[in-house]
Amino acid sequence: MSRPLARIWPALALTVLLLGAWELYVDLSGLESAVLPAPHEVANALWNGGGVLWRNFAVTAEEVVLGLAIALAAGLALASLIHLSPLARRAIYPLAVGSQAVPIPVIGVLLVFWWGFGILPKLVVIALICFFPVLVTTVDGLGAVDPDQLKLLRTLDASRWQAFRLAELPAALPAALSGARIALTVGVIGAFIAEVATPTTGPYPGLGRQIMTDINFQTPRAYAGTAILFAFALACFHALGLVERKLAPWSIRPRGETP
């Protein structure tokens, strides 16, 4: 068996098993499609409702990728600031933690008031949700650098900034990328929340909005949209694994498999 196949067959087998059980359950229980559509109906909706779903998906994918990029930049910048300045740590960290408790719809109206019905309010929401895991893992990574390495740099007359750039930042990179993977998985649901909380006027409001509309009248299509988000999260997770291989090859452990 080839290696990629060896890696994915357990997940494939489990998926097939779960879909089979789902199909069987719907058949036996006689549940209505509006409550729980059977997998074959979802597949049908995916196939036939394609155009709308894919165009909306393109909107959502753009939001997730851009929002995540902003979250990464913000998370790294804030983590560096917190690491370098005890004052900033005391000032910023508690607020960052608290920000995660803010129900997004509360600020939805304000975001639309500031930035309208375009992509920008969505990006802000996604970034707000996603920066936090990056921030926490990066702060920990920056603090976990080998103190002997810093000592060595001091004997070589490195400045505080050089020690940060040459040792602390690269040492924290794998942790930051782990944070990015967590951020990514919450980022997809973040896009959903963003689309629901801040309306769009265009013809394609994004997959999240589409799902919310479909859930009452075209339930199989809502599930089809969900399946797309499911696959998208998985694909992004893998892509980030490849990025890590490029950016931090020293941190790849032999057993560091990604799902």
Added chain:
Amino acid sequence: MAIELERPPGTPAPVQPRRPAVELERVGRVFAGAEGPVAALREITLSVGTGELMAVVGPSGCGKTTLLELICALQEPDSGRARSAPAALMPQHDLLLPWMDAVENAALALRIAGVPRGEARARAGALFGELGLDGFQRARPQELSGGMRQRIAFLRTLLSGKPVLCLDEPFGALDAITRAEMQEWLAGALAAEPRTVILVTHDVEEAILLGDRVAVLSPRPGRVLEEIEITLARPRRRTDPAVQALRERVLERLAEGAV
């Protein structure tokens, strides 16, 4: 107190150093322990002449590493006076940075001093041949053997351009054969480019093979039990009866100190 040993005929008397590069005067260092203060060093007086290689031997935990960090100004003495020309530390573990390749690690001090990347790499890379490392310029530290890593760490210390090199058990982690090779190599490297060296080791033979003088430290709190001047001609061979006699002598002194 220095003890003159019989010099083989024809060997010139060692040149008396002018101004010492390193001077420790009744230096004491105390750390806070779990059960009250622990004295690491007590009344250490040591003077190392410019161009001299001072080997320091002592039992584990006698404060040898503390001694080097005092010389490198990474610590301050609690009592007494420590003065040294600018000193670079080669730590016990090579502490190569895993995110840099071999040349970049060797060139670390040059980069810190502001030498442009290309020039720093070229200068460090040019020395790889002499170290038997040609072809490994771009290798990452984790791809290299322990001996190679130590040589790169030594090159990094050497390229710092500091007149005093503090080597903390540089070959302690190596197997016997590699260690013997490295000792020979170090003797050659220092003959080609003389520096003042403080070599901390618990390998008595190594101290005698490489040192101009050997300082024997007591168990903690470390103080100098004896300084032995080694006037044997170089290159020295470990099988030389004179080397073996000195070894016995140092070991006896260490054993007496342990009582």
